[in-house]
Amino acid sequence: MSRWLALIDPDHVARTPLGVRGHNLLLTPRGEPRPVLLGAEEALLIGTWLGSRASRVRWSTLMAATANPGLAEDLLRRLLEAGWCEIELHAEAGLRQSPLQPFWVSWRDMYGLRSLAGLVDPREQAETVALWRGWQPRNAELAGLADSLGSRLPTSTLERRLKLAQALDAWLSAGQWGSERQFSQHAFGRSKAFNAGDRDWLAGHGIELEACGISAHTPHLFLSGPLTLVAGAEPLASANLLGQGVALAPEALLAVTALQGSVRGVRVVQNLSVFEGLTRAAQPFLTVWVPGYPHRRWRAAVGHLLALLRLPLQVGCDLDPAGIAIALQVGAVAEQAGCAWQPWKMEAEALTLANGAQPLTEQDAVRLSRLEGSALPPPLAKLAEAIRERQHKVEQEGLFLERGSEA
Structure with missing residues (x-):
C-alpha cells in the first residue's frame, strides 16, 4: 500500500x-x-x-x-x-x-x-425487536422510547436506538452531567458518534437533552454579579471575579454558605449572549444562565443560592413553547427555595414588536400542546395564546439585547 x-x-x-x-x-x-x-x-x-x-x-x-x-x-x-x-x-x-x-x-x-450495505437479516431483526420489547428502563421518562419500535425499521436503526436508549437510561441512573461529546463517548465509545438523527429521535419522544444533563456546552453553571461567594471560612469567588462572569461546577456552589454584597434580585436568562450582555452591563443583580431545560444539578445549585439570598427571581427565555416550559421549571426552583418569581421580557406583545420571528416547527407544536393542560401564570398564558394564534416564535437574543440595559 x-x-x-x-x-x-x-x-x-x-x-x-x-x-x-x-x-x-x-x-x-x-x-x-x-x-x-x-x-x-x-x-x-x-x-x-x-x-x-x-x-x-x-x-x-x-x-x-x-x-x-x-x-x-x-x-x-x-x-x-x-x-x-x-x-x-x-x-x-x-x-x-x-x-x-x-x-x-x-x-x-x-x-x-x-x-x-444492505445487511438486513430477518433473524437479526427479530432478535433486536425481542430485545426492544424486553427492555424496561429504570427511568420513567424513557418509557415512551419503546413505542418507537417499528418492524419496518432497518435492523441497524433498531440496534442503534436500543443502544442509545440503554446508554441514556444508565446515564440518568448514575446522575451524570456532561457535554454531548461526553455522552456520545458513553453511548457509542466515540465522542462524535451522537448525531442529529439521534437528537431528533429523542426529541420526537419528549426527551430534552438538557434535562438529561447533556449539554452542547461545558457542563458548568454560569453566573455573574457584584457578590462574593463564601464557602465556610474561605472566599470561593470574589465580587470582582464574579462581576466578570464565572463558570463553576454545581457541587462548588452547593458548598457556598454565604453571599456577601448587595443585589436587588436574581435574573435567569436562557441565551448565553444575553447573559454576557447583562454581565457587561454590571447591574445590581445576580445573573444566571440556564442552558435549556435545567438539569437536576443545576436546579439544586441555583435553589441553594436562592435559599441563601431570599430575593425575588426574574426569568427570561425564548418566546416559544420551550421557553415557556423552561421558565416554569426555573420558577419551580424559586418556589421550592421560598422565593417569589415572575417572567421577565416575555410579554405576548413582543411577538409582534420583535424582529426575527420564525414559524413554529412540528416540535414547537407538540410542546405547545403539552402546555395546554398546565396552570400557567397570566403573562405566560397570554404568550402561549399569542404563539398559538400567530404561529411564530422569537428567540430571546433578538428581542432581549435591544432592551438588556433596562432595569
Missing part, C-alpha cells in the same frame, strides 16, 4: 500526527458519513468486516478476511473519504523512514454502514 496514502483526497480527510514524536498519522473525515455506491462484492466484504461488532479493529484482521487486497484497499479509502471510518497509520516498528501503513480502523457509525 505504498501509494495508498497519496490517493486520499485531502479535501475530505484531515491528517493529524500521532505519538510523542509524531511518527504516526491519524486520518479523520472532515464531515459526517454520507452515502457511497457499493458493488455486491464490496457490500459482502463490509458485512464480513462488521461481523464482530467491534468499533475498532486492526487493518491486518480486515485484510485477512479477503483474497482480494486491491478491492479491500480501495474500499477502505472510499469509506474513509465518505466519512464512515477513521484510520491510524503506523510505520513499521523501528523503521522511521518506512512508508506509513494502515494499522487501526475505527468505524464511526457501524449501524449506518450496515444499513448502507
